[in-house]
Amino acid sequence: xxxxxxxxxxxxxxxxxxxxxxxxxxxxxxxxxxxxxxxxxxxxxxxxxxxxxxxxxxxxxxxxxxxxxxxxxxxxxxxxxxxxxxxxxxxxxxxxxxxxxxx
Numbered sequence: 001x002x003x004x005x006x007x008x009x010x011x012x013x014x015x016x017x018x019x020x021x022x023x024x025x026x027x028x029x030x031x032x033x034x035x036x037x038x039x040x041x042x043x044x045x046x047x048x049x050x051x052x053x054x055x056x057x058x059x060x061x062x063x064x065x066x067x068x069x070x071x072x073x074x075x076x077x078x079x080x081x082x083x084x085x086x087x088x089x090x091x092x093x094x095x096x097x098x099x100x101x102x103x
Contacts (some may be wrong), residue, residue, distance in 0.1 A: 015077050025072040032064045048088075 006018065015023045036057050043053045071080060 020069065021072050023077040025068050029068045030069075032068065033061070036061055036064065040077065 016026065017023075018026055021029060039060075040053055040057045042052060043056070075083060
């Protein structure tokens with residue numbers, strides 16, 4: 001058996017990176033995998049054949065990994081939070097009176 005050694009930290013004060021995933025995207029992928037396991041268990045308990053469950057979870061897992069890697073490469077460590085914050089800014093501010101500026 002080959003021993004696998006993974007380097008996690010790239011340096012002091014650098015964000016965590018694992019196999020190309022940066023910072024919070026590692027947690028997103030972990031949460032997605034846990035959610036897929038729960039969905040598999042629910043589908044299996046309902047009585048859906050196991051091959052169909054495995055096929056569905058396999059396709060869903062592949063899509064999940066591809067989407068999270070795409071987000072990690074697109075936004076980087078803090079970019080997604082900045083994009084969400086930018087969407088919450090108002091497009092314009094409407095003032096009905098000048099009283100705000102007179103004080």
